[in-house]
Amino acid sequence: KVSSGSDAGRKLNLFWISGRSGTGKSIALLHVLAMLHAQENNRIVIWLGSNVSALASCFQWARPLLQDGRQVLIGVDDPFPAGREFDLANMLSSARQELSGLQGSQPDFCYPLIVCCGPTEQRLGFRRQFADLAAITTAELPRESSADRAALWDWYQRRTGEQH
Secondary structure, eight states: OOOOOOOTTOOEEEEEEEESTTSSHHHHHHHHHHHHHHHOTTEEEEEEETOGGGHHHHHHHHHHHHHTTOEEEEEEESSSOTTOHHHHHHHHHHHHHHHHHHHHHOTTOOOOEEEEEEEHHHHHHHHHHHTTTEEEEEEEOOOOOHHHHHHHHHHHHHHHOOOO
């Protein structure tokens, strides 16, 4: 069960899939969103891709869904791009203000959950910089073993017919 809560003064809720570059974080994100959507008919998934700047307007757009008691999941791939820290601070503040306004008019609504992925070092930097605006739950993708790499290489060779 995915829960994003509804208590007063709540921070933005993020579920962050992290790991090294190239470990499949973006694919894992899509699988998680698809699985969560399939589990619950009342759940709405909004895909922003890498357009984190649309977050505040996304919350505004989702307002009627939230007022109807729907659970909203927002998918973001790489929410903390390098060099955008100032922009992101403004976007997160705007998103939080939008949700605070909704909370004032309907205190029992369920906050949206932002489901995202990005490198571990970005998650750590995000948590340090935006701890006052967002609460993060993390799932770290495991490092692949040499057996995992060998199995992937074998699969690739069989699929492509290439022997390198």
